[in-house]
Amino acid sequence: MSVxxxxxxxxxxxxxxxxxQVDIDxxxxxxxxxxxGLSSHATVNLMLAxxxxxxxxxxxxxxxxxxxxxxxxxxxxxxxxxxxxxx
Amino acid sequence: xxVADLHRAYRDELLAHGLLxxxxxxxxxxxxxxxxxxxxxxxxxxxxxxxxxxxxxxxFPPGIGKWQLEQSGYLKSSPHLVGTVHSFTGSxxxxxxxxxxxxxxxxxxxxxxxxxxxxxPAACYGVYPAIGAxxxxxxEGALVDCYTYCFRHEPSVDPARMQMFRQREHxxxxxxxxALAFREKWKARGQAIVSSFALPFEIDIANDxxxxxxxxxxxxxxxxxxxxFELLVPIHATEHPTACVSFNYHRxxxxxxxxxxTADGATAHTACVGFGVERITLALFKHHxxxxxxxxxxxxxxxxx
Numbered sequence: 429m430s431v432x433x434x435x436x437x438x439x440x441x442x443x444x445x446x447x448x449q450v451d452i453d454x455x456x457x458x459x460x461x462x463x464x465g466l467s468s469h470a471t472v473n474l475m476l477a478x479x480x481x482x483x484x485x486x487x488x489x490x491x492x493x494x495x496x497x498x499x500x501x502x503x504x505x506x507x508x509x510x511x512x513x514x515x
Numbered sequence: 516x517x518v519a520d521l522h523r524a525y526r527d528e529l530l531a532h533g534l535l536x537x538x539x540x541x542x543x544x545x546x547x548x549x550x551x552x553x554x555x556x557x558x559x560x561x562x563x564x565x566x567x568x569x570x571x572x573x574x575f576p577p578g579i580g581k582w583q584l585e586q587s588g589y590l591k592s593s594p595h596l597v598g599t600v601h602s603f604t605g606s607x608x609x610x611x612x613x614x615x616x617x618x619x620x621x622x623x624x625x626x627x628x629x630x631x632x633x634x635x636p637a638a639c640y641g642v643y644p645a646i647g648a649x650x651x652x653x654x655e656g657a658l659v660d661c662y663t664y665c666f667r668h669e670p671s672v673d674p675a676r677m678q679m680f681r682q683r684e685h686x687x688x689x690x691x692x693x694a695l696a697f698r699e700k701w702k703a704r705g706q707a708i709v710s711s712f713a714l715p716f717e718i719d720i721a722n723d724x725x726x727x728x729x730x731x732x733x734x735x736x737x738x739x740x741x742x743x744f745e746l747l748v749p750i751h752a753t754e755h756p757t758a759c760v761s762f763n764y765h766r767x768x769x770x771x772x773x774x775x776x777t778a779d780g781a782t783a784h785t786a787c788v789g790f791g792v793e794r795i796t797l798a799l800f801k802h803h804x805x806x807x808x809x810x811x812x813x814x815x816x817x818x819x820x
Contacts, residue, residue, distance in 0.1 A: 467766075467767070467768065467771060468733055468736050468737075468766070468768065469588050469591055469592070469768070471732065471733075471736065472591060472592075472729040472732060472733065475729060475732055476729065485728075488728075488731055491728065491731045491732040491735055492732070492735045492736070492739065493732075493735060493736040493739045493740070494739075
């Protein structure tokens, strides 16, 4: 799975939700999602949706605000637990 | 002695002196007249400071609407602390069956159904929907003084961790600047008030005891953003001080939940300061002794005792 595909799938998780106050399509991979309206409760929903979409359980060390701060940050966190580009 | 031993020892001492009255359930106690006089003294001292800002006074019962609990987001963050009120809604035959079950010492609660009432998890939970229902805030925002019994399901032998306890709160609703300025003002006021009780304390960043893995994310975020501070007083042991006052900034969490808008149409930010009046009372008895008549005169003067 390529990193760009991972990012595309993260975007798909965000697409069509009300987690953000703007459409994810208008935001860059490194755009601050908290600045785009992501609330703490929406972060919880995002965490659960992300874990379901990738069939992973994020370890405690990644259960932090900055893990969900951008599409790029989520891809980095997923890469850290083995969801990364295939060889 | 473990911390649990210290908790039990202090609780036993309070029960033996009649300051607390056993109800056979950990965390649920009656209070003596002396205990209540101290609670009311603390309440007056907090009110005397807060009244300068002319807050609107709201007094809610210890129950909130179940719909209010649902809309507040509390079930998402702290389902393990929630208390809902149940009641019997069956027929005559259901009633007979229930009494038979009760007589056999078995679980008689099967026919209990949730009512429309939940127990207030914090004194301020009645305030946000009430303010939200009024429509857009004025430029000065809103300031509310509230006080009620709260419930949190966390049975413990620690007398400072009651299941039903009171919070005296002041709540600010308005812009981000207004909410943050309020919290800073009360951080100073809270320290002055507790100093006037001649109690040792420290202020520290804190997090709420949110539930589960999602709770770990919420707690980490709360700390990273310095949203919650606590004023901690050592009651049982210096290394395990007890939070007696909390200073909370909620960002726009309740503003969003209750569609509270500032004068310019933005989602309101909120902050609250909460005094745990029983905890402060327990700290006073611990530090100054169980006989109020022997407390330092200046402390008795402040508390009107």
